[in-house]
Amino acid sequence: MKSESNNLNSAEEIDLLESLYEFIIPKFREAHDIMVSMLDFKQTEEIRVADLGCGFGELSGRVLGNFPNAVLFGLDKHPGILSRAAEKIKTDPLQFIPYNRDLSDPTWFSELDSLHAVISSFTLDYLNFEKHEQLIHDSFGLIVPQGRWISCEFFRARDQRINRVFHDIEVALIQNALNNGQVTKEQIELLTQSTVLRQDHFVCQVDQKIEWLQQAGFKNIEVPWRFLNIAIISAVRE
Numbered sequence: 001m002k003s004e005s006n007n008l009n010s011a012e013e014i015d016l017l018e019s020l021y022e023f024i025i026p027k028f029r030e031a032h033d034i035m036v037s038m039l040d041f042k043q044t045e046e047i048r049v050a051d052l053g054c055g056f057g058e059l060s061g062r063v064l065g066n067f068p069n070a071v072l073f074g075l076d077k078h079p080g081i082l083s084r085a086a087e088k089i090k091t092d093p094l095q096f097i098p099y100n101r102d103l104s105d106p107t108w109f110s111e112l113d114s115l116h117a118v119i120s121s122f123t124l125d126y127l128n129f130e131k132h133e134q135l136i137h138d139s140f141g142l143i144v145p146q147g148r149w150i151s152c153e154f155f156r157a158r159d160q161r162i163n164r165v166f167h168d169i170e171v172a173l174i175q176n177a178l179n180n181g182q183v184t185k186e187q188i189e190l191l192t193q194s195t196v197l198r199q200d201h202f203v204c205q206v207d208q209k210i211e212w213l214q215q216a217g218f219k220n221i222e223v224p225w226r227f228l229n230i231a232i233i234s235a236v237r238e
Contacts, residue, residue, distance in 0.1 A: 013194055014080045016187060018056050023177040024191070025122060026169050027227045028058075031152045032121060034225040036062050038150050038234050039117055043067055047116035050075060050142070052103055052135075053123025057085030057096070063119070064091050071095055073112060077102040078196065104131050108138070115142045121152040128202045133212045140216040140237060149218060149235040156203045157229055166228040206231050 022028045036059075041047050046069045051060045054074035064072055074096060076082040082098045089096045101108045104127055118139045124132055139149060157163050177183045191197065206223060210233065213221050218235035225232040 010080055012190075013196065014078075014084055016190055017081070017194060017196060018084060020183060020187060020191060021056070021058070023183050024170070024174060025230075026166070026173055027230060031225065031227075031230060031232060032059050032062055034232055035059060035119060035121060035150050035152055036066055038224060038232070039063065039067070039119075039148065041067065041116060044069055045116075046070070048114060049073070049117045049119060050112055050115050050139075052118065052120035052139075053077075053126075054085055054098075055081055055121075055123070057089045059119060059121050060085065060096060061089045064089060064095055071097065073097050073099055073115075075099045075101040075103065075108065081196075103127060103135060106134075108135070109142055112142055114144055115147060116144060117148045117150065118143060119150045123153065124151060125153045125201050125203050126199050128200075129204060129208075132202065132204070133215075136212045136218075137216045140218060143237045145237060147237050149213065149237075150232065151209075152225075152230065152232045154201070154203050154229055155206050155209070155231050158205065162228050166230075169228070206233070209233055 043066060045067065047067055048071050049063055050073045052075050054060045054076050057074060060072050060074050064070055072095060074082065074085055076085070077100065079100050082100055086096060086098045124135070127135060143149065174188060178185065178188070210221050213233070213235045217237065219238045220236040222234050223231050224234055
C-alpha cells in the first residue's frame with residue numbers, strides 16, 4: 001500500500017480488506033466456527049456446497065478443512081477478491097471452484113445444482129429485499145432434500161439499545177486493534193475509500209428473514225447463534 005497516496009487502487013483495496021475484515025466485524029471468526037458446525041454431514045461425505053459472496057475464502061476454507069471430500073463453489077462478484085480466495089485455499093483445484101457471479105443478477109445460480117448446502121456470511125445484506133428474498137427461493141431449488149441453508153449477516157434490532165450497543169462494540173473493536181498495533185490509523189482512514197464497503201446495505205430484521213425462508217419452503221428454521229446485530233440462521237429442505 002502506498003502511504004503517500006490518497007486513493008486506493010484495486011490491488012491496494014484487496015490487500016487492505018483482507019487484512020482488516022476480522023478487526024472491523026465483531027465475532028468474525030466465532031461466527032464462522034458456528035456456521036461450519038451446523039453442517040451436519042459426515043466428514044468423509046462428498047458434499048457440494050455453494051458459498052454466496054465467498055470473499056477471501058475464510059468460510060470456504062474452513063468448510064474444506066472440515067470436509068476434505070467436499071466440492072465448494074465460491075461465488076463472488078469481485079474478480080480480484082475471488083482470485084485471492086482461490087490462491088489462499090490450498091486444496092485440489094477441483095475442490096474449490098470459483099465463480100465470478102453477481103448475486104443480484106437473476107442468472108447467478110446457472111450451472112449450480114444438487115447442492116447439499118448453501119452458505120453465506122456478511123454478504124446478503126448488500127441485496128435489496130426483493131432480490132434477497134428471490135435469492136432464497138432460488139437457493140431452495142438448488143438444495144437436495146435434507147440439505148441445509150446457513151447464513152450469517154447483520155440485522156436490525158427493534159430495540160434501539162441493542163443497535164447502539166453493537167455500534168459501540170464495533171468502534172471499540174477497531175480502537176483496541178489500533179491500541180494493540182494490529183491496524184494503523186492510515187489503514188482505517190483508507191478503509192473509508194473502499195468501494196466494497198461503501199455499497200448500499202439493506203438490513204432487515206431476523207423475523208423477516210425467517211419469513212422469507214418459510215415462504216421458500218424451508219423447514220426447521222432456527223437461529224443457533226446471535227450476537228446483538230449479527231445472527232446465524234439455519235434451515236433445512238426436507
